[in-house]
Amino acid sequence: xxxxxxxxxxxxxxxxxxxxxxxxxxxxxxxxxxxxxxxxxxxxxxxxxxxxxxxxxxxxxxxxxxxxxxxxxxxxxxxxxxxxxxxxxxxxxxxxxxxxxxxxxxxxxxxxxxxxxxxxxxxxxxxxxxxxxxxxxxxxxxxxxxxxxxxxxxxxxxxxxxxxxxxxxxxxxxxxxxxxxxxxxxxxxxxxxxxxxxxxxxxxxxxxxxxxxxxxxxxxxxxxxxxxxxxxxxxxxxxxxxxxxxxxxxxxxxxxxxxxxxxxxxxxxxxxxxxxxxxxxxxxxxxxxxxxxxxxxxxxxxxxxxxxxxxxxxxxxxxxxxxxxxxxxxxxxxxxxxxxxxxxxxxxxxxxxxxxxxxxxxxxxxxxxxxxxxxxxxxxxxxxxxxxxxxxxxxxxxxxxxxxxxxxxxxxxxxxxxxxxxxxxxxxxxxxxxxxxxxxxxxxxxxxxxxxxxxxxx
Amino acid sequence: xxxxxxxxxxxxxxxxxxxxxxxxxxxxxxxxxxxxxxxxxxxxxxxxxxxxxxxxxxxxxxxxxxxxxxxxxxxxxxxxxxxxxxxxxxxxxxxxxxxxxxxxxxxxxxxxxxxxxxxxxxxxxxxxxxxxxxxxxxxxxxxxxxxxxxxxxxxxxxxxxxxxxxxxxxxxxxxxxxxxxxxxxxxxxxxxxxxxxxxxxxxxxxxxxxxxxxxxxxxxxxxxxxxxxxxxxxxxxxxxxxxxxxxxxxxxxxxxxxxxxxxxxxxxxxxxxxxxxxxxxxxxxxxxxxxxxxxxxxxxxxxxxxxxxxxxxxxxxxxxxxxxxxxxxxxxxxxxxxxxxxxxxxxxxxxxxxxxxxxxxxxxxxxxxxxxxxxxxxxxxxxxxxxxxxxxxxxxxxxxxxxxxxxxxxxxxxxxxxxxxxxxxxxxxxxxxxxxxxxxxxxxxxxxxxxxxxxxxx
Numbered sequence: 001x002x003x004x005x006x007x008x009x010x011x012x013x014x015x016x017x018x019x020x021x022x023x024x025x026x027x028x029x030x031x032x033x034x035x036x037x038x039x040x041x042x043x044x045x046x047x048x049x050x051x052x053x054x055x056x057x058x059x060x061x062x063x064x065x066x067x068x069x070x071x072x073x074x075x076x077x078x079x080x081x082x083x084x085x086x087x088x089x090x091x092x093x094x095x096x097x098x099x100x101x102x103x104x105x106x107x108x109x110x111x112x113x114x115x116x117x118x119x120x121x122x123x124x125x126x127x128x129x130x131x132x133x134x135x136x137x138x139x140x141x142x143x144x145x146x147x148x149x150x151x152x153x154x155x156x157x158x159x160x161x162x163x164x165x166x167x168x169x170x171x172x173x174x175x176x177x178x179x180x181x182x183x184x185x186x187x188x189x190x191x192x193x194x195x196x197x198x199x200x201x202x203x204x205x206x207x208x209x210x211x212x213x214x215x216x217x218x219x220x221x222x223x224x225x226x227x228x229x230x231x232x233x234x235x236x237x238x239x240x241x242x243x244x245x246x247x248x249x250x251x252x253x254x255x256x257x258x259x260x261x262x263x264x265x266x267x268x269x270x271x272x273x274x275x276x277x278x279x280x281x282x283x284x285x286x287x288x289x290x291x292x293x294x295x296x297x298x299x300x301x302x303x304x305x306x307x308x309x310x311x312x313x314x315x316x317x318x319x320x321x322x323x324x325x326x327x328x329x330x331x332x333x334x335x336x337x338x339x340x341x342x343x344x345x346x347x348x349x350x351x352x353x354x355x356x357x358x359x360x361x362x363x364x365x366x367x368x369x370x371x372x373x374x375x376x377x378x379x380x381x382x383x384x385x386x387x388x389x390x391x392x393x394x395x396x397x398x399x400x401x402x403x404x405x406x407x408x409x410x411x412x413x414x415x416x417x418x419x420x421x422x423x424x425x426x427x428x429x430x431x432x433x434x435x436x437x438x439x440x441x442x443x444x445x446x447x448x449x450x451x452x453x454x455x456x457x458x
Numbered sequence: 459x460x461x462x463x464x465x466x467x468x469x470x471x472x473x474x475x476x477x478x479x480x481x482x483x484x485x486x487x488x489x490x491x492x493x494x495x496x497x498x499x500x501x502x503x504x505x506x507x508x509x510x511x512x513x514x515x516x517x518x519x520x521x522x523x524x525x526x527x528x529x530x531x532x533x534x535x536x537x538x539x540x541x542x543x544x545x546x547x548x549x550x551x552x553x554x555x556x557x558x559x560x561x562x563x564x565x566x567x568x569x570x571x572x573x574x575x576x577x578x579x580x581x582x583x584x585x586x587x588x589x590x591x592x593x594x595x596x597x598x599x600x601x602x603x604x605x606x607x608x609x610x611x612x613x614x615x616x617x618x619x620x621x622x623x624x625x626x627x628x629x630x631x632x633x634x635x636x637x638x639x640x641x642x643x644x645x646x647x648x649x650x651x652x653x654x655x656x657x658x659x660x661x662x663x664x665x666x667x668x669x670x671x672x673x674x675x676x677x678x679x680x681x682x683x684x685x686x687x688x689x690x691x692x693x694x695x696x697x698x699x700x701x702x703x704x705x706x707x708x709x710x711x712x713x714x715x716x717x718x719x720x721x722x723x724x725x726x727x728x729x730x731x732x733x734x735x736x737x738x739x740x741x742x743x744x745x746x747x748x749x750x751x752x753x754x755x756x757x758x759x760x761x762x763x764x765x766x767x768x769x770x771x772x773x774x775x776x777x778x779x780x781x782x783x784x785x786x787x788x789x790x791x792x793x794x795x796x797x798x799x800x801x802x803x804x805x806x807x808x809x810x811x812x813x814x815x816x817x818x819x820x821x822x823x824x825x826x827x828x829x830x831x832x833x834x835x836x837x838x839x840x841x842x843x844x845x846x847x848x849x850x851x852x853x854x855x856x857x858x859x860x861x862x863x864x865x866x867x868x869x870x871x872x873x874x875x876x877x878x879x880x881x882x883x884x885x886x887x888x889x890x891x892x893x894x895x896x897x898x899x900x901x902x903x904x905x906x907x908x909x910x911x912x913x914x915x916x
Contacts (some may be wrong), residue, residue, distance in 0.1 A: 011657035012635075199676070203774040213739030217761045218859025219659070221789050222753035223734060228762040228784070232693035239687065276681060280670030283813035285683035293678035303675045304686040305777050310764035311785060316661040316822060316861075318787050319763050326686070327769060329776050331679050355741035401676025401776075425677075446883060 003453045009136040010445045017132040017445065018106075018115070018438075020050065024086070024124050025104040025117040031066050031087035031158040040066045040154045042085045047131075047152055054135050055152065062171075063162035066154030070173070073134070077146035077456035079380075081176035083405060084127030085156035085181060088119035089430045096432035106438065110188070121451055122429035125436035126182040126421050126444065127152060133448035140323060144197040145456025147175055156183075156405070163405065165413040178378055179409050180451070184399065184421035186440070187268065191392040192447065194383060195399045195419040196261075197297060198376050198406060200332035202341045202366035207325040208234070209358045215320040219393060224320055225354050228309045232322040238302050242288040245302045247348045253335030257298045263398050265293055297398025301331040302345075330366075331400065338366020370406050373416055378455055382418055385450035389443055420451065461911045466892050467594040468903045475590040475903065476564075476573070476896075478508065482544070482582050483562040483575040489524050489545035489616040496614045498524045501544045505589075505610055512593050514608065519628075521620035524612030528631070531592070535604035536836075539634035539873060541640065541863060542585030543614035545557035546577035547888045564896065567609050569647070573894040580887035583894035584640040584879050584902065585610060591906035603914025607634055614641075614863070621863065625870040636836055638909070642879035644898070645726065645853050650844040650905065654719075654832050654878040655755060655856040656864060658790035660799045660824035664807060665783040667816045668694070673778040682778055683812050686767045689782040692807055700746040705759045705806045711793030715756045722854050723751055755856025759789040760803075788824075789858065796824020804852035828864045831874055836913055840876055843908035847901055878909065 010017075030036040031045035044060045044067040051058035051071040058071030066087060089102040099105065104117035115125060130150070137144050150176060155162055167174060187193040210227045211220070240246050253282030257265070276282055286295030309324025311317035330341050342363035350359055372379070374396060386394035399419075406417045422440035423429065460576065468475075487501035502518045502525040509516035509529040515713040516529030526546060549559040562575035573583060588608070595602050609632060613620055625632060645651040666684045669678070698704050715723070728749030734740055735850065744753030753759075767782025769775035788799050800821035807817055830837070833855060844852035857877075863873045880898035 082784060143850060162712040203775070210739065215737060216859070217759070217763065217787055217789065218857070219754070220737065221761045221787075221858060222744035222748045222757055223730070223742040224737065224739055225741065228765050229693060229743075232690040232762070232765070235687060235690035253711040272681070274465055279678065279682065280680055281668065281814045283683065284681040285687075285812070286680035292681045296677070301675070301679040303679045303684055303778060304690070304768065304778075305675065305775055306768035306770045306779075307686050307690070307782065308766050310691040310762065312766040312783075313762045316785065316787060317763055318659070318761075320761060321764075324765065325770075327774065327775060329675055329679075331675065353741070356739045371804055399676070400679060401674070 002412070003449055006136050006140045006449050007446055009140050010132065010442070010449060011189065011325070013136065013139075014442055015130070016088045017128070018441070020132070020348070021115065021125060021441065022104045024060060025119055026102055028102045029087050029119070029154065030090050031155050032090055034170065038086060040070070044069050044154055046228045047086060047295055050131060051150065054131070054138050055071055059411070060149065061166070063166055065162040066197070068154070068162070068166055069150065069152040071148075071150035072102040073148045075144040075147040075456070077096035078177040079147040079149065080415070080455065081138055081174060081409070082130050082148055082150045083152070083179055083181045084130060085123045085153045086127060087154040087157050089157050091118050091432070093432065098433055101434070107435065109322050113438040115437045115438060115441060116433065118434050120436035121423045121427035121440070122432050122434065123156065123183050123439050126423065129422065129441060129444035129448055130180075130182060132445045133452060136445070136449060137452065145452050149174060151233045152190045155186050158180045160405065163408055164412065167408055171413060175413050176415055179415050179417040181403070181406065183403060184419045184420070184434050187397055188396050189424060189439070190390060191439070192386040192390045192420070193397045194379065194386070194394060196379070197333070197398040198370040198403055199300070200336065200338060200367045200369035201402045202332060202338040203328070204342055204345055205327045205359040205362050205363040206324065207323050208353065209323040209360060211320065211322045213322050215306040217318040217320050220320055221318070225356065226320050227322065227324040230325055230354060230357060231269050231307065231309060234352055235307065235326060236390040237352060245300065247302065247341075247345050249344050250300065250302075250341065252340070253337060254300060255334040257294065261396065265297070265398070268395060296400040298333055300336055301332050302328060303331070304328050330365070334371070336366060336369065342366065367402055367407055370410070373420070376416065378418060381454040382420065382451045386420065387446055387456040391449045391451050413417065420447065422447070461907055464594050464598045464903055464907050467598050467774060467898070468590065471590070471594065471597075472900055475768065476585070476899070479573065479583060479586045479899065480562045481578055482586065482674060484560055485561045487545050487577070488548050489613050490548055498545060502527050502612055505544060508589060509608065511587070512596050517599040518609065519583070519624070523620040523625055526620070526624055527608065527610040529608035531602055531606045533602040533605040533914070535574040537605040537607065537634040537893045538913065539632060539637040539867070539871070540588050540606055540608045541610070541637060541639045543611045543779040544583045544585060544838050545612040546582065547580070547615050549576050551890065556891055559892070565893065571896040572640060573896060573899060574891065574893045576892050577894050578894035579881045579885035579898070580892065581614065581641050585900055587880065587899060587902035587906055588640060590903045591910060594903070594907060595910065607632060612915060618862065621866055622870065623914070625866055629695040629724065631873060632784070633871050634873055637873050637875040639861070639864065639875050639877045640879050641861060642857065642877045642882035643883065644879070645855055647882060647895070648848060648893070650852040650878070651855045652837065652841060652844070652852060653857045654837070654854045655791070656828040656861055657758070657858055658794065658796060658825045658827035659794040660788045660790060661786070661822040662800055662803055663783065663785045664818050665818040666811065667779050667781040667818060668814060669778065669780045671780050673780070675776040675778050678778055679754065679776070685777050685780065685782040688812055688815060689765065689767060689784055692810055693762055693765065693784060699762050701744050703758065704801075705760065705803050707802050708758065708799065709797070711795060712758060713792040715752065721854070721856065723755070726751070726853060756791055758791050758794055760786060761789070762786050782821070791827045792825070792829070794827065796826060800824065811860070824864050824865060824882045825860055825862050826851045828861070828868070830876070834874065840878065840909045842914040844878065844905055847908055878905065882904070
């Protein structure tokens with residue numbers, strides 16, 4: 001398949017593509033705030049209309065939450081499920097934005113032109129790279145190289161409460177050979193990436209409860225065991241001096257990074273010191289013996305996200321509180337079992353409780369790590385296609401965060417995912433002044449043209 | 459001196475004494491809330507009028523804060539300074555009170571009748587034991603057995619901001635041979651006590667600052683050192699497994715309890731297990747090898763009164779905060795130096811900070827422990843006088859808290875204090891439904907009659 005005329009159509013149509021993206025960015029589809037419910041429906045309707053305009057059979061599918069957008073288009077090649085989300089993060093603190101977050105514009109920066117708006121990168125700009133790639137194929141060839149099922153959701157930023165029931169109820173309709181997800185990043189502005197490993201997660205919260213009321217330190221200070229001392233000891237005991245997590249059985253199911261993958265990572269121009277330096281740190285705090293990249297992509301963590309207890313206002317209050325609490329999230333890798341991690345953590349805490357103390361413990365629904373089947377031929381095909389588009393060859397990378405949808409596609413639809421995206425670390429997603437490089441958008445559309453072409457030929 | 463007619467006058471006048479106390483209790487003199495500024499002035503004026511009525515030369519002395527009440531009365535015996543405070547704690551949570559906190563009444567309880575109102579015990583009821591004892595002397599004898607200078611303040615519950623300047627500016631007027639303070643408690647309902655040791659205090663607050671902004675645990679979890687882990691390790695390191703504080707030089711100036719005092723304490727019917735059992739604890743957490751009573755009265759402590767960092771709202775937030783904070787108070791004994799404790803604590807924290815971390819540290823104005831000169835003959839005289847009034851002989855006890863005024867009298871006026879009071883642990887001071895046993899009030903007045911008589915004879 002010759003892609004040149006389609007790529008040319010992407011180039012000549014870029015201005016119009018940007019205008020359409022701007023239309024979508026103007027809709028304040030914040031899914032976490034009920035005040036923007038109507039905007040979420042409006043964004044879904046806008047996408048349905050766009051897709052139908054291109055020739056998809058697209059509909060808005062209402063759920064108890066925000067609507068899904070589902071679209072179908074026939075094609076000769078493999079059947080691909082395409083995923084993105086049209087909802088965006090809240091915009092506060094609004095006063096830190098340099099312009100209205102829902103009045104998109106091109107800003108000229110020293111790194112080139114960028115699209116500035118809430119959702120520009122996460123995920124409207126990325127989602128529209130799919131739509132504009134389809135449009136270019138249709139405009140030039142009147143057809144798509146693969147059969148496409150689109151699923152755009154509107155609840156990704158609020159925990160996707162409707163996704164599991166929706167996938168379950170519409171399993172047959174959404175089933176495909178492979179899924180393409182556009183919600184990740186480039187490795188660097190010159191280097192495209194396929195994210196092949198994602199850490200899983202387990203969350204827990206616990207409270208240690210000692211005296212049955214707050215005590216006065218003048219009366220009980222000394223003989224009464226202070227819950228802040230107890231919780232501090234517990235938290236301090238979660239890591240040893242080498243940065244290893246000390247919870248029993250924690251590393252069960254943690255596999256070494258395969259040599260081939262490790263070689264790929266070692267070839268990357270990743271500067272761990274610069275990465276830490278960006279946030280004012282220099283000394284890696286993860287497990288000794290692993291690079292910063294391995295610590296993020298391939299090693300599990302136990303992080304305390306919040307701690308509180310006693311008096312936290314102004315001045316002094318000589319109180320011994322009756323309890324203290326902490327929130328913890330574990331990032332998981334390999335075959336680590338989230339439920340077992342929660343159980344073992346609870347046991348670990350209980351085993352160390354001092355006399356008279358009780359533990360209140362809750363854990364959320366966890367997610368296992370995701371490891372993509374990179375031996376499927378589509379991974380090599382996509383990698384080669386991306387390498388043709390960008391200055392540097394594409395790389396397989398890991399991801400420190402979690403993208404739960406990938407696990408749901410795997411578990412509910414029995415579909416593997418290829419994660420390709422064009423975001424950059426400095427896109428300010430979830431923060432004021434979010435942006436998406438025009439290059440990301442432009443080369444992103446062209447990248448999908450190449451990937452769709454490659455997969456259609458495969 | 460025969461005290462019998464004066465004690466009789468106390469007994470026959472008890473109803474009228476209670477009525478006067480109720481008048482004072484009806485004035486909502488909450489010093490921490492500016493809404494009650496006028497009530498504080500009203501309480502001061504009420505006391506001035508009462509004292510002048512008895513024959514004192516009393517005046518309201520305005521300060522930048524709440525007014526002081528100063529009164530003078532001549533007498534042949536030694537010159538005594540008499541201290542109490544007319545301000546009270548706030549009353550919230552108001553819905554936990556069984557009656558209006560400023561509408562005093564006698565409640566019949568299974569432990570006998572009690573005066574129920576805010577300030578009944580702390581400190582209006584106690585302060586009025588002085589006034590009513592003076593009244594009885596004057597009514598029967600037309601004279602007092604000692605020269606008296608009264609100082610009643612109205613800022614004790616809000617940190618006494620005016621006391622140091624006031625004592626300094628009026629040093630000559632307030633100077634006396636000895637001070638009597640009525641703001642402490644009985645050892646138990648049958649056993650009067652003179653508090654001869656008070657722990658000092660030093661307060662500090664610190665923040666550990668790591669990354670220069672909050673981080674996402676999916677991105678930095680692992681290689682970035684988490685400030686909650688850092689502060690937890692610091693707090694956990696403050697005590698060893700035997701409950702000893704590990705800060706260098708912390709125990710400098712901590713003297714063993716003299717054998718005579720220890721023997722006095724050992725003779726007390728103090729049940730450490732019951733004391734801890736009242737708040738749901740059983741295992742003493744202070745230094746191993748010391749009794750619960752010693753841990754409270756004679757050993758220094760390092761207590762974390764508050765800790766906070768990261769996300770503390772509902773649900774999960776996968777954040778690594780940039781900082782975490784804690785508030786600490788040290789209870790000090792013997793010759794421990796508050797400034798040195800603060801300095802050594804700061805150094806202790808700094809020495810353990812991990813790479814890239816900064817410490818923000820503030821410490822308040824500390825107070826040394828107070829050890830009364832119990833070899834002064836007035837202590838033996840007062841002890842004997844109290845022993846005559848109550849079912850059990852009086853005891854010398856320690857106090858776990860601090861009463862800074864005693865240190866100020868010592869430092870500024872060069873006056874020692876004898877601390878005698880009639881409060882009980884179940885008086886609910888600073889809490890809803892504060893009470894003062896009618897027995898405390900009645901025997902309290904009679905106790906001062908006996909103590910004044912004894913000191914006048916000495």
